Amino acid sequence: SSYPAFGVRYSRPCNVVAFSEAEPRLLATGLDKVRNDHCLAIWDVEQARSMAESSSLASDQSAGQPGAGSGKGDAGAEATGLLRSSSTGSSTANQAASAPKPIQQYGMSEAVLSCAWFPQMPAQLVAGMAHKWLRVYDTRSSDPPSVTISTKAVYGVQVDPFHDKRMASFTEDGIVRIWDVRKPAEAVLNIQAATRSASLETLLYSPRRSGLLATHGKDSPYIRLWDLQEGTTRHYTSTTILPRPPSGEPIDIPVLWRSRQTKPALRPLASFAWIPTNPGRATSSLMSVNRDGVIECVELQEARRTAWDPSGGLLVAGDQDIFVFPTSIMSNDASTIGAQKLGATESRNNRQAIKAKAMEELRADISVVMRERAVHGYSMNAEKNRALIRDDRQLTQVWAWLATEEQLSSMGRLVSQGVDFSYQGVLHIVQGGWLAPKRSTSTPQTTSPMLITRTETPDSSATGTAIEAKGEEAPMAPTLKPELRTIALLALGFGGRIESTMESLQASGDYERAAAWALFHGKVGRAVAALSSSKDEKHRLISTVLAGYHRDASTTNTWRELCKSLSADLKGPYLRAIFAYIASGEWSSVLAIGDLPFRDRLGVALRFLDDEEV
Template identity: 25%
Template sequence: MSTKLEVIWTPQPNKFITWGTDICLYELQQLRNNSNPNIKLSSTYGANLLATNTNHHYVKCLDIHPKVDSDLLMAIGNIYGKVTLSTFGPSSIFDAQGLPGKDFVPRHSRPCNTVLWNPIDNNVLAVGLEKYRSDFGVLLWDIMKFPTSTENNSGRLSMNTVQLAVELAKPTAEFGISESAHSLDWFRSSSKQMAVGMNNKNIKLLDFRDPNKVVISNLTKAVYGVCVDPHNEKHLASYSDNQSFIWDIRNFEKPILTLSHAKPLLKIEWCPTKYNLLGALQKDSSCITLYDIQHTLVGNEEIEPSVLERNVLPGSPHNITSFSWHASDENRFLTIALSGSIIDYTVFDRITLNWGATSHVVWTYGCKTMKYIQDNTLNDISYKIKKRAKLEYGLKDEFWKNSEIIEDEMLSNVWNWLYLSGKLVDKGVFGDKDIVRGAYCKHPGVQSILKIDPNSNKSEVVNMNWADLGNTNCTGTIRVYRHDDRQKAMRLCSWHFDSYTNALLEFLQQLEKDQSCTRAAAIAVFNLKIKLAIEILGRAPDHAHNGPTLQIVAMALAGFCDDKNSTWKHYCSALRTKLSDPYLKALFAFLTADNYNYDNVLNENGIAVDDRVAFACMFLPDNKLHSYLKKLSETLTEEGNLDGLLLTGTNADGIKLLQKYLDATGDIQSTALIGVQAFSEDINSDAVKGWVESYRNLLDTWQLWNERAKFDIMLSAYRPNEKQPQQVFVSCNFCGKSISACMQGLSRTRGQFTRMGSAANNNLKMSSCPNCRKPLPRCAICLMHMGTKLVL
């Protein structure tokens, strides 16, 4: 009886065989709601037992006939050396040929180590046997030349028939007298060539067309599991103990690769569906080790292969005894364990993602399929850049028009701020605009405008009574700081309504139209217009965001009292944190602040940066104002938040901020456009030049030639002194060499170009190539030679 448990796929892709004590045939079945297969192989497949063959004992090896038919023919070798052909029950095809039940018996009994059908000549069966002193270790049988039984009229075999049977029962070829054959494999390119592991000491390459049989031989103990790579017959693999070897038959003396394993090996097998993938099974192991062998050529020389190793756990709870690759399904194999459990497993292959020039993500899905994701489904930064470029983003004549194209709120705010700051500079709000620009402040930041000195040029402190502001329930005062620089900074923040009540009303009305009611109410409160804030919240429509809630907030705000011991202040201070809207939280934080501590307002990240800066300019003392603005600028720069340009302006700190933004988002388009148009004084810096070239190359990659040309035209307006390099050259039709050196005022003397010195040579007249002396092409209209006259 056999103690082995083996599994093997049949040529029929939906059937497999297991064998040990019995030989069983199974058919795959997909798992569905109503399906109930005999065994479950995976989450998607099960199998039903179709037939069992119990007629064979002491089975040592087995192979299935490679012909794909509805019937299966097996060659079964036992421990006595006999090879029997068998099927699972009646076979209309093979029974007609008289094949089932045929025995192929060597002259001397010894164990049969391996049987293997020829993949080309399917009638030929190779058998590897143990050593016998006067017999061969490798036998080839032709199953169609085996005699059939014929009886005479008396029911007995004639003497001629018996004599013919003895002659025809001989193998068609023999090799290896007094030698053992441990394993063998056919070469797929020829039906007469095979590799055999023999005698525990060598692998021999046989060609049965050669009378001498032996072609090549080496010395090695790795004679087990010999298998030829199905995709490259120059390579074969074998193993011994806990080492496997990869051989190149062109240089068979030593292996090109040696793989070491922790335990002795039971089986190795090449994957038939993937190049250079070798599977290995170790003893007492529940995993399959896969070796992806990468062969590399340097010139015409093949260097030592590199190997990627993976351990695959099919999920068997017991040690695996065998595995079998599927012949057609990629990376799929079966395993069988000591317990008899069978697992159907597909290896998830490593994939290589490729990002196309058209922003498509492409990857391989097996050997025959490629999948991709279109850029419009990714919605990543490259897709956005391409979409914006086609809309002429960043090329508008007014900065604010770019904000209408962009969907990003932060970028929209940046372009609007650049438009505002540029207008303020042109109007001379910050002083002499020529001096400002000469100091590299075309778009000055708040930090560069605030030149307040607490010692000599400090701000004015104004204490205002709440009662004077129309709040009759209040008896205290509110402290406000005034300074010309503060007013200028607030104008940069769009808070230019210190003495312009109408401007404040117009600004708040616009916010209401934009459905930013809470922001409008908060700004009104920050400008000490509490009644106006109540009206704004009361007018909030019910369908607006938090509409009914805002009207309740208006009721709460109507009871404002500045007494620090008042019930209103106590409860509003406690319940403020439960509000979700940042502007409402800041509004009540301002009204309930103790000792003019406005940290809860200034550190509320949901509030726009320009509102926080304007609030700081209005309510913080000089020393705290500088400290807060410096800390906020550093934080925004580190985050790559372009709202920080309000603080830095277009200087070196602004360049650093743009670089941080680029690192965080990959938006080379906005970085380059802002760098060119807002940092015109630094346009020739290395950073800006790098951004510009990267964006130009990106447009070229996408073949957006019109957009690239428009960008270059815009760029030339900011670089009026920069001359574009020559991009068109004249070359000879015959030799192909450039003649532009001569056209630029150089003459050739003894193979060298020299500068022409006389004024008469300023009008160059050439009729031939200075390199090959062949005539230059003529104009189709005037018949003058091209390049005849060039006035330098």
């Protein structure tokens, strides 16, 4: 056979083999640890194949030579046997001399657990070695590694096919770490990919779509998919003795957009691989094999591509089809709508008759709205955008959330157990699908989340009983995920400097919201102070009613009916929320107020409801 065989000096397990996609003749083999020998070998397959062919040809020629003996009987047979033995020994010696040798060797007495080639740099590869290093080698020389990363994530290393500086690996605990070779001191992203019942076994980047990562756990019947998006761009500032990029070189930090999983198979899967597909298709495909050897193909539906027509139409590209959703306005009418939307005055001679219904429809057309906002500087500045779209309540809330996330992310306050939850959204944070909750040996507190006590004050004779929340910090319901709840509350704006927030609301005249925020943080006395500081007589009257209410008043039908009446009659949602709670003592009554902003209702739920209710 002309196929080469690669031998090793000492017999031991081979943990990984990897061909270079950019240079298929290069093969890397990673071996188990042995004393006084290298464990990472680089082979030139074409060179070894030529040597194997030459050796095979030489052996055939040697075997075809006539025997030297010509005697008869046993003597002749013995002579022939001696000749064959001599010929065989010579052939074995020739084969040993012509056995292929590695073109490079690395990792003396260091077990190689994984390795992968860089697709766009044919001579470079990364290897997970000695259970504590990721090393990047240039196989054109025997020099020490160009990059060394100290980490326990040495398993399943893969290089991102769309980012030549980025790679991924995972730890024994199933934590996937995304690395940038220009920033070797720490991972740019961490993902808890393993579950409680399945440790991680396989990690693969999609060869078709950027930012799509697939993982599989041991004996798991499904494959998990992780969609990564490009996040903020940061400059490298960490200090390290390792090679570093030029000063000020920007590095893109990926963020986890969403996670999902394939439909569970009937039997646990043994392995899987991506299937190369046409880039024009709207689906990606995976091939999996279960423990019984049954092969199955899994298709992943991807988001369709869309494009807006300048006149307001929409195009959606599917697998092999393009769907067109045209605008109902004629193009000659739509040509003047930009001036109409922006308030420009048309000349009397050029004024065109446009149907009232058509104009009304086009005034709200998204393309027109987008143009108007762009003209006024609508871009990526969250605070400026909030000022431009102050009349759009929902969009204002979106930019307020983004501004909060940007500030908290820059301060590093959205990180838990090494996972960055920046820009993840409250649902992903609370669910913590990729972050296993810490188990506590102690029993969670079962005290009431709202602790209200009667406090005697110097002016109690005039104002009755003052109501205060126990302690300086706002209380929280018992939960198995306190860190995640705290991060979610921070993302909502319920955290940090609450007093300064309420003072800012009072300064802007939003006394009702300031009072409600005080109540949501367990500071009933502060709610009374916020309302009493208003010049509005209605607010002062309500503050007097609120101050006169005490803990035992909820058992009095008169108080209960009065608070229920106020909750139903008052116009402001924040005032109705205040009296709905003090009338019933149940936070569910606050959550039932539909016109109370969703962010505030969500903050109440995260602070005062248990895990099941949330």
